[in-house]
Amino acid sequence: MAFEIHLDNFTGPLDLLLHLIKTNEMDIYDIQMVEITEQYLTVVEQMKQLDLEIAGEFLLMAATLIHIKSRMLLPVSDEPVEEEDEDPRAELVRRLLEYQRYKQAAEALEALPQLERDVFVSRFVPTEIADSADETVSLGVFQLAEAYYRILSEVPAEVFHEVIREPLSVAQYVQLVVRQLADGQRHSFRRLVAAWPSRAELVVTFLAMLELVKMRLVEIDQVADYGDIWLKLRVAQGELAAVDLAEDGFGYG
Amino acid sequence: MADLKRLAEAFIFAAEAPLSFERLCLLLERSRPEVRPLMQELLTEYSAGQRGFYLAEVAGGYQFRTDPDCGIWLRKLSKERPLRFSQAALETLAIIAYRQPMTRAEVEYLRGVDSGGVMKTLLEKNLLKIIGKKDVPGRPLMYGTSRQFLELFGLRSLEDLPTLKEVSALDPELAEAVPLEPESDN
Numbered sequence: 023m024a025f026e027i028h029l030d031n032f033t034g035p036l037d038l039l040l041h042l043i044k045t046n047e048m049d050i051y052d053i054q055m056v057e058i059t060e061q062y063l064t065v066v067e068q069m070k071q072l073d074l075e076i077a078g079e080f081l082l083m084a085a086t087l088i089h090i091k092s093r094m095l096l097p098v099s100d101e102p103v104e105e106e107d108e109d110p111r112a113e114l115v116r117r118l119l120e121y122q123r124y125k126q127a128a129e130a131l132e133a134l135p136q137l138e139r140d141v142f143v144s145r146f147v148p149t150e151i152a153d154s155a156d157e158t159v160s161l162g163v164f165q166l167a168e169a170y171y172r173i174l175s176e177v178p179a180e181v182f183h184e185v186i187r188e189p190l191s192v193a194q195y196v197q198l199v200v201r202q203l204a205d206g207q208r209h210s211f212r213r214l215v216a217a218w219p220s221r222a223e224l225v226v227t228f229l230a231m232l233e234l235v236k237m238r239l240v241e242i243d244q245v246a247d248y249g250d251i252w253l254k255l256r257v258a259q260g261e262l263a264a265v266d267l268a269e270d271g272f273g274y275g
Numbered sequence: 276m277a278d279l280k281r282l283a284e285a286f287i288f289a290a291e292a293p294l295s296f297e298r299l300c301l302l303l304e305r306s307r308p309e310v311r312p313l314m315q316e317l318l319t320e321y322s323a324g325q326r327g328f329y330l331a332e333v334a335g336g337y338q339f340r341t342d343p344d345c346g347i348w349l350r351k352l353s354k355e356r357p358l359r360f361s362q363a364a365l366e367t368l369a370i371i372a373y374r375q376p377m378t379r380a381e382v383e384y385l386r387g388v389d390s391g392g393v394m395k396t397l398l399e400k401n402l403l404k405i406i407g408k409k410d411v412p413g414r415p416l417m418y419g420t421s422r423q424f425l426e427l428f429g430l431r432s433l434e435d436l437p438t439l440k441e442v443s444a445l446d447p448e449l450a451e452a453v454p455l456e457p458e459s460d461n
Binding site: 035037120124135136137163 | 288291331338339340341342343346347349350352353355357358360362363365366368369370372373384385386387388389398399401404405406421426427428429430436437439440
């Protein structure tokens, strides 16, 4: 049987089934399961061929139909059976009729005069007035949640930058650098900081170096851009002792 | 001071949404027995079919609305196209309107198809509202129709819904509603 069906006309498997039963002029209380199942599967097959993404519900209904069909093929025993002596189609029929009821109700709803389609009201209240009206608004949970999310999405996320004060002092590193340079040789800055690998220590060492240059205690030179910096003590060991290298002198707080 | 009936009429005319009887009494600063006969008069004076608009009782309030038979003409006024409901949306609305409170699973059992998307859209359009949680495992949300639903379909209250038919046989009309393409010959 070659059916061609506008598949998007059907809102679901019950809708499709109802349609098939009607076009076959079957009695809803005596659905011919073999025929209906076959036709239903044909339609589902068509959906596959059309590459439509078949909703799981259509497949579930297909399984239900096959199940009912198979139960009906079983010989009916004459002996009074246990509890479940119901027609295997009964639940399906109930669902179909119930569904049809609401399908009709949906049509009745659609036929009612609808606001902004058939019926209009004057809407001329300026928004400022409407807003200032001290009316209590009744809101559902959904509207509240929606409003909340709208507000949330408008508020930029706060970015916190945590600042931890490192207990490093330039003065301390000035002394350390001086101690390293005490031998009077040229020292590479890179080598110097290798002992203190953290970024903070690197910075403090660099600052210490600059301080020492400013104080004319150390001379530096750099051969190439980005090349290593070489440090050398400018003064004799004895003179160094006379210089105050205490914390306060550098003003880093 | 303006005559009370005219004032009531003006309030209803200028109100943004249907104006309830209680609120009208508060606005007019009069007791209910004083206002009630006025409203009866107004309802008669502005009954449907006499003018281009009438005094409607909608969603528990009063509102002036244009006569439905002017609808097709009036549509020219608005730039936006009216809401067109899909079959799925109408079915879902109908089921919830008649059977509320309903959980999503209950709606889906009746319709035989996933209804989450449709229900979300209807919630966003404020036609549905969440009215609680069902006391079963998982505590699913229960849905009902909103005041906007009544306003949209011009219903006084839920009792105003068209009577649900008790169906025990197939409705022959419905078969025609969904036309089938003629059999193809190949």
